[in-house]
Amino acid sequence: MKKITLIWILFFLPYFVFANADTKSKEMCECLKKAKSSQAESDKKECLNLREKHVKALKKGSKQHEGYLKSLNQCEQELAGLPQVDPNLSTEEKTKLVCDCMKQATKQNRMGCFKLQSDYAKTISDSEEKKAFNLNSQSCGE
Structure with missing residues (x-):
């Protein structure tokens, strides 16, 4: 028993x-x-x-x-108000989502866009691709 x-x-x-x-x-x-x-x-x-x-x-x-x-x-x-992270998107689609977030966000809400950027970066395994994503998605927020 x-x-x-x-x-x-x-x-x-x-x-x-x-x-x-x-x-x-x-x-x-x-x-x-x-x-x-x-x-x-x-x-x-x-x-x-x-x-x-x-x-x-x-x-x-x-x-x-x-x-x-x-x-x-x-x-x-x-x-x-951020979209759910979809790891199956292409790097270009991920960059566009981050850039759209940066363009639409007020100064107060930009931290959410940085988090979105970080979460998408974590879904990219190739180091060169991740580096390109980070550079491209950072430049759109300037």
């Missing part, structure tokens, strides 16, 4: 662990949405406290924490 219980726990444990990270990222995303719409300092502080609590619970650097950050990154991009 103990072996069956142990097998059951080992089989379903990853599901519960990752579901926990997913639940926490959704909870954090809702907090960020609320803080963005209310603009109240107390709501922003609540999100900071919640994030700290989540990082402790998920053990920074763990697989669960990485999944949490990935889901949270998607939420933050959505809140900033």
Whole structure:
């Protein structure tokens, strides 16, 4: 009986662990949405406290924490009005998206465009292609 219980726990444990990270990222995303719409300092502080609590619970650097950050990154991009990063686009398409973002963004929102640029750069494995992308996408923001 103990072996069956142990097998059951080992089989379903990853599901519960990752579901926990997913639940926490959704909870954090809702907090960020609320803080963005209310603009109240107390709501922003609540999100900071919640994030700290989540990082402790998920053990920074763990697989669960990485999944949490990935889901949270998607939420933050959505809140900033940035398109989701599509690694399957050509380098030219990626450059155009970054340049369009730079042209349309106000000074306050340009940080989101730099993040978009960074995220797209991470999707390019060839070092020469990545270098060309960075140069081309940086020059369009000037």
